[in-house]
Amino acid sequence: LLLDSGGALVQPGGSLRLSCAASGFTFPVHAMIWVRQAPGKGLEWVSSISGSGGATSYADSVKGRFTISRDNSNNAVYLQMNSLKVDDTAVYYCARLSEPRYQLLYPFDFWSQGSLVSVSS
């Protein structure tokens, strides 16, 4: 089970941190991702983090502004979002890579319910 939180209305240039709490599986061995969906649009991968937290990747659209991290002792993954833009408005989902100890090549089998981030003045 993945339960995300932290979505809110924020002004352009502001910051927000999303959290995703995991339960029911061995969290530290699974890579995690954040995916977003702008209103009425398709899915966009945002960022990935390995099980250990030692490897991260970002979409070009958020590189340098967003930071993914995880706390394996608390079974949680985070997305720190800085310098937010209107175009960052979306529902943000966290998801689990299905195969332990991989970062790629396998799909995402559990998804959170989604948190709405609205960036507007």
Add this chain to the structure above:
Amino acid sequence: IQLTQSPSSLSASVGDRVSITCRASQDIGSFLAWYQQKPGKAPNLLMSSPSTLHTGVPSRFSGSGSGTDFTLTISSLQAEDFATYYCQQLNGYPLTFGGGTTVEI
């Protein structure tokens, strides 16, 4: 790697056979998955590889393809299948999704 889905939408009836295609801009081998998303809900994994059904997915769903061309087929559309379907390449960063195909009544 860009993924192009077609059609972007289609209208069908219960019982129809429906096929959706996904074309990759370069060879991704068999590293492609399919998801189903209903309005206001998170995506659900349908196919964990081009031809492998995820656990619990009905057998009316099937898939095929490798390299650059992939197909998702629903053999007999049911009411609960009206949704948007996305392909996703798993081969490398940035991970990318197709634009989606909405299956409407």
